[in-house]
Amino acid sequence: MSLSPLLCSLKQLLFPTTCPICGKVLQEVDDFVCLHCSIAAPFTQLWRTRNNIMEARFDGVVPIERAAALLWFSSGSAWRAVIHDFKYNSHWYYAENLGRWLASVFAEGDFFEGIDMIIPVPLHWSRRFTRGYNQSEHIAAGISHVTSIPYNFKAIRRNRNNPPQAKRKFYQRWDNISTLFSITHPEKLVGRHILLVDDVFTSGATLITLARTIVKACNGDVKISIATFAASQHLRSE
Numbered sequence: 001m002s003l004s005p006l007l008c009s010l011k012q013l014l015f016p017t018t019c020p021i022c023g024k025v026l027q028e029v030d031d032f033v034c035l036h037c038s039i040a041a042p043f044t045q046l047w048r049t050r051n052n053i054m055e056a057r058f059d060g061v062v063p064i065e066r067a068a069a070l071l072w073f074s075s076g077s078a079w080r081a082v083i084h085d086f087k088y089n090s091h092w093y094y095a096e097n098l099g100r101w102l103a104s105v106f107a108e109g110d111f112f113e114g115i116d117m118i119i120p121v122p123l124h125w126s127r128r129f130t131r132g133y134n135q136s137e138h139i140a141a142g143i144s145h146v147t148s149i150p151y152n153f154k155a156i157r158r159n160r161n162n163p164p165q166a167k168r169k170f171y172q173r174w175d176n177i178s179t180l181f182s183i184t185h186p187e188k189l190v191g192r193h194i195l196l197v198d199d200v201f202t203s204g205a206t207l208i209t210l211a212r213t214i215v216k217a218c219n220g221d222v223k224i225s226i227a228t229f230a231a232s233q234h235l236r237s238e
């Protein structure tokens with residue numbers, strides 16, 4: 001047997017050819033999900049709107065330029081299973097595809113205008129070690145691939161696993177959480193417009209903490225935008 005059929009079967013084994021949402025076999029015209037599921041996805045449209053409900057989470061806490069998620073995220077949705085798989089079940093390659101998809105949709109507007117660096121929310125080294133990867137790095141790599149904006153995976157270190165408590169007024173406990181992240185190379189961030197990338201936006205506490213840490217390390221001379229693959233449906237009702 002020549003090498004290429006072997007590689008092909010390996011690829012088939014590693015990369016499923018069925019749509020992770022509806023389970024149908026993917027056709028050549030399909031991307032990572034089937035055409036039907038990509039059209040019917042619960043898009044937030046937040047990237048089209050300034051001062052949207054996701055950006056409002058940062059109001060009065062830390063200045064940001066833009067914030068948007070691609071899809072709404074709700075319990076019971078098939079998309080939730082996809083996110084779970086790329087987070088915990090080693091399906092990291094989903095994340096890069098989803099990052100490319102996010103970027104191609106956001107790029108239809110002016111969302112990426114002025115952004116010159118992409119930084120994924122880091123995991124603590126122990127979690128990254130046990131999981132083997134950081135899903136947000138793969139989303140960031142996918143966005144970088146489409147937009148040609150470079151990413152930086154080393155400028156920020158996470159010092160602990162525990163995120164700030166959701167549902168609490170975390171910004172009032174800044175002393176407790178200000179050491180969650182360390183900026184290892186602030187000189188690389190000063191004067192830049194950074195896109196912070198995460199998988200899911202729920203309370204926003206982790207991203208707010210990270211954004212505040214960056215602004216502080218740069219003495220305010222930095223711009224920050226936020227992109228996540230999904231945002232909790234709760235944002236719409238709060």
Ligand SMILES: [Zn+2]
Pocket residue numbers: 019020021022023024033034035036037038
């Ligand atoms: Zn499908």
